[in-house]
Amino acid sequence: MEITRVTGGTRPEFFYSVLRNCGCIKSMKRGRAPKVELPPRIAKVFEQKCFSFPKWCHVWDFSVEDARAALQEEFPPGNDVRRADIHKAFRRDFPERYANIFPGSELCHMPVIRLKAGLIPPDTDQIVSMAWSKDGEYYLASLYGEEGIEGIGETWIDAVRDLQQVWWIHKGIVRLTTAIKTISSWSY
Structure with a gap:
């Protein structure tokens, strides 16, 4: 939870x-x-x-x-x-x-962890690039300036959908990591 x-x-x-x-x-x-x-x-x-x-x-x-x-x-x-x-x-x-x-x-x-605004840039500020893979088997969608956040698919729409899922997971990891650091700094 x-x-x-x-x-x-x-x-x-x-x-x-x-x-x-x-x-x-x-x-x-x-x-x-x-x-x-x-x-x-x-x-x-x-x-x-x-x-x-x-x-x-x-x-x-x-x-x-x-x-x-x-x-x-x-x-x-x-x-x-x-x-x-x-x-x-x-x-x-x-x-x-x-x-x-x-x-x-x-x-x-006791204090409660809350999501911090500004940890992740809003989706509207992202630039997506689309490329056909070098081996010619799939489309590759990636976020400009975000290394490792990529999506792949048989069509460019599938690649963007996959990228969106990866982006949501990335956002969750950043928020969770920040929450863990916050909890670790608390003294009980």
């Missing part, structure tokens, strides 16, 4: 699939995830984000039962470090929702 928010994405399922396919996240067991009874306010958060609670737990390496139990309680959860970690993860992924659901939590006063 944090990756989705920081990169400006709208659906976490794409990032979940990418991370799973590259081996950063282990695959879940096959079959339907168990139905989990969550408090309505928490269930609504996952419904609106179109991401399942069991997948969210899996990404964070929480058991579904532990996460459900922790999110039914206010923070701080006593001396239970695992429940505290669950609250911190939920707050990190859904800061506004967390503040509404748990208004008295001390976590609500």
